[in-house]
Amino acid sequence: MSTLSKTSPNSINKVSVGTLLVTLGIIFGDIGTSPLYVMKAIMGKEVIQEAIVLGAISCVFWTLTLQTTFKYVFLTLKADNKGEGGIFSLYTLVKRLHKRWLIVPAIIGGSALLADGIITPPISISSALEGIKIYQPDLQTIPLVLGILFGLFFIQQFGTKFIGKFFGPMMLIWFVMLGILGVSQMMGSFYVLKALNPYYAFHLLSIHSDGYYVLGFVFLCTTGAEALYSDLGHCGIKNIRISWAFVKIMLVLNYFGQGAYLIEHSGKTLSFLSANPDNPGNPFYLIMPEWFLPIGITIATIAAVIASQALISGSFTLINEAMRLNFWPKVRVKFPTDIKGQLYIPSINWLLFFGCCFVVLHFKESGNMEAAYGLAIVMCMIMTTILLGYYMVLKRYNPIFIVLILLVYLSIEISFFIANIQKFSHGGYVSVGIAGILALTMTICFLGKRIRKNYTEFTSIDKYKTVLSEISKDPTIPKYATNLIYLTNAQNSEEVEEKIMYSILQKRPKRADNYWLLHVNVTDEPYQMEYRVKELLHDNLIRIDFYLGFRIAPKINLMFRKVVKDMMESGEVDLSSRYASLNRNNILGDFKFVLIEKLVSYDNDLPVNERIILDLYDLIKKISLSEEKAFGLDSSSVKIEYYPMIIRPTPDIPLIRRK
Incomplete structure (x- = not known):
């Protein structure tokens, strides 16, 4: 790593x-x-009463002592996550x-x-x-x-x-x-210092009719x-x-x-x-x-x-x-x-x-x-x-x-x-x-987010290695990009979402010299910034796992460039353009990001609670930042595709063909 x-x-x-x-x-x-x-x-x-004043400042002192000093300054500050x-x-x-x-x-x-x-x-x-x-x-x-x-x-x-x-x-x-x-x-x-004695605080709370109401304002300290x-x-x-x-x-x-x-x-x-x-x-x-x-x-x-x-x-x-x-x-x-x-x-x-x-x-x-x-x-x-x-x-x-x-x-x-x-x-x-x-x-x-993740379908990459290798070398398919990059949610490096393979093979066949899968892991360490590279198919399919702390902004565009630079300097990958004229002049190949937006299909039989949550979630997403901006991607090199998310298909429609 x-x-x-x-x-x-x-x-x-x-x-x-x-x-x-x-x-x-x-x-x-x-x-x-x-x-x-x-x-x-x-x-x-x-009306100002001495008993209330003494009881109040006694409550303030012991609140600052027990709540702020002991609980937070002494005890809770020890529960730090890397500082x-x-x-x-x-x-x-x-x-x-x-x-x-x-x-x-x-x-x-x-x-x-x-x-x-x-x-x-x-x-x-x-x-x-x-x-x-x-x-x-x-x-x-x-x-x-x-x-x-x-x-x-x-x-x-x-x-x-x-x-x-x-x-x-x-x-x-x-x-x-x-x-x-x-x-x-x-x-x-x-003599006001006698309020240091907790007796006055207990006296206010137990005897005075407004003691408990006063406690609500004491808490403000x-x-x-x-x-x-x-x-x-x-x-x-x-x-x-x-x-x-x-x-x-x-x-x-x-x-x-x-x-x-x-x-x-x-x-x-x-x-x-x-x-x-x-x-x-x-x-x-x-x-x-x-x-x-x-x-x-x-x-x-x-x-x-x-x-x-x-x-x-x-x-x-x-x-x-x-x-x-x-x-x-x-x-x-x-x-x-x-x-x-x-x-x-x-x-x-x-x-x-x-x-x-x-x-x-x-x-x-x-x-x-x-x-x-x-x-x-x-x-x-x-x-x-x-x-x-x-x-x-x-x-x-x-x-x-x-x-x-x-x-x-x-x-x-x-x-x-x-x-x-x-x-x-x-x-x-x-x-x-x-x-x-x-x-x-x-x-x-x-x-x-969890409901969508639970219904996301994954498949083994091994099933598609042959077709990916062949499509990269098929001149009958127009080249889509030299380097084609997808963001994946698959935790297992040997798996990939069905929607990604659908995009490459069926949405419109996308021929590329190199396919990249990028995965972002949000770690429990606040400022961790590490990555791991795994070659899934020699000179064709590479997966990069980023390990980013929960306080690190996911600037994937800049981070991916850093990884590519490191790999080129170490000789792990040659990213020169495969076009003859550009290759002779040592021009780097182009990079294209594809982001797939999942749309909940209307052809679903969802529980009412999940339907309501997903509808509200989609509404929030519409007014929030787009995926490419959230990940710090250059919009000029990003293609947005939409994929119908069939969560729970409805029963077969009893449609009969007439002769």
């Missing part, structure tokens, strides 16, 4: 000041901007257990994470910009939010190589600001943990763990600072503290000195944009993985910069943009968005826990430890789910609806 090019996971394994700064800018944007809206969501319009993380990477690790139902948590989790990418930018940017209302209470922030969102999504096509250099330093400023603001409020009010795992490959486990120690301290200081401020104003409401009865104040801005507010609002807005950028980039990576795993229809993927792993998917970019605009226009204010936020991502966390359990089984962890982890975290996350489900009618239906549409699309793509 040969290597197409030297590849390695896109991760930063060494720890330095520079890599830690990069990690701050890429990894912690989502979870790092949560102080903008968590305490505001918890308090709402209710890459995320729920699809985790799925590729555990699917070797051959439990087919594991596809369910993978699809649900991936869909929920994408839905989070639509909700997070609006709530983060809206929460930041609403600080301007301190100066202009009647200001409509919706146009500003939409304008920033448009600018953010518009620049994706150019890549983020330049502005990315500022992400780390800006997030460092953001986190330092969080810590300083928190400490300034805690000075003289250190850890929503970025799943994105943290997905971005593992960008920075490496060591950088994430070291940076998280700093990030968590700054977050906790700010939450406790907001708590100290609120306790000092017990008996009042946030609306009263903001002097605006129609607009509840935000504790995040209320703890700022008046002279610092313009600076704080500016820094918060920049941090929210950076957090949104990280989720957008993560969505591109997630969709690219989904395409390679047959969970998503083929769409155009671009590489705007030379930074390894940076993608731009136009269709997803604008789909996310319009989704974000819908969220902004539907909810109008961040306070209304809080109800929609959290429900989808907690579903993703539950799915990750299930897959993580199987990963630990695969790695032969102590069974007692596995059971304990599953019991603890499924209990925690199901509790969060129950708390968040109470917000369904208040806006949670939006995130669930978005996740549901995405999951349905993934399910149709996966099942449609």
Whole structure:
């Protein structure tokens, strides 16, 4: 087996000041901007009570400790696939257990994470910009939010190589600001530190009538943990763990600072503290000195944009993985910069943009968005826990430890789910609806592909070696191409689809000097790029198997050229033109790709469920990228043919010939 090019996971394994700064800018944007809206969501319009505040910040602290620190930073980050993380990477690790139902948590989790990418930018940017209302209470922030969102999504096509250099330093400023603001409020009010005692969290949940409802908003403090795992490959486990120690301290200081401020104003409401009865104040801005507010609002807005950028980039990576795993229809993927792993998917970019605009226009204010936020991502966390359990089984962890982890975290996350489900009618239906549409699309793509594959007929190549050799030398048949190339789905190198032989022999006899069969294997290693060559018929039929990682774009045209070049240099094949005049001048022969589109014949007797899935799958294919573009083929050298796929023939028609 040969290597197409030297590849390695896109991760930063060494720890330095520079890599830690990069990690701050890429990894912690989502979870790092949560102080903008968590305490505001918890308090709402209710009268501030010390018991609720202490219980809330105690819940926040222990959620960050148990959920983010232990489950994700300590445990889940170990479940890396050659340095890459995320729920699809985790799925590729555990699917070797051959439990087919594991596809369910993978699809649900991936869909929920994408839905989070639509909700997070609006709530983060809206929460930041609403600080301007301190100066202009009647200001409509919706146009500003939409304008920033448009600018953010518009620049994706150019890549983020330049502005990315500022992400780390800006997030460092953001986190330092969080810590300083928190400490300034805690000075003289250190009694708030007693919330470190989990008793106050249990007291809130068990005694207070609104305790469980509050838990739904507490969960917002850890929503970025799943994105943290997905971005593992960008920075490496060591950088994430070291940076998280700093990030968590700054977050906790700010939450406790907001708590100290609120306790000092017990008996009042946030609306009263903001002097605006129609607009509840935000504790995040209320703890700022008046002279610092313009600076704080500016820094918060920049941090929210950076957090949104990280989720957008993560969505591109997630969709690219989904395409390679047959969970998503083929769409155009671009590489705007030379930074390894940076993608731009136009269709997803604008789909996310319009989704974000819908969220902004539907909810109008961040306070209304809080109800929609959290429900989808907690579903993703539950799915990750299930897959993580199987990963630990695969790695032969102590069974007692596995059971304990599953019991603890499924209990925690199901509790969060129950708390968040109470917000369904208040806006949670939006995130669930978005996740549901995405999951349905993934399910149709996966099942449609599998049904077609199950009904594909294969035949032995040995049966056709003689006729292929003879047709290549038959001058009575016009030459179709010097090199004729087909893409095959046959896993067995000694087999080929019936449709390919039908195309060569019956569709229109296609004489060629060399026949090539190309097969693409999607491997569980994210950045593998290797190939194997097998000569099936001397100087006539060659098969090439590509082994490409699930994060590698299948640029078959370029890869095939690389293989051909290697074979010519090693003397394995002579691809000079067989036309005498061209051969004398050392001109290479031409190459022609033939792609065969399978059409489900109407002459089929299919089960209703399979018919519906195939019809929906065909509809999705019509609006997705064509096969030749998806495989990076030059359209000028590609011929598209259509082959009727007879899946299950109907009974013979009782047609009688009349005399």
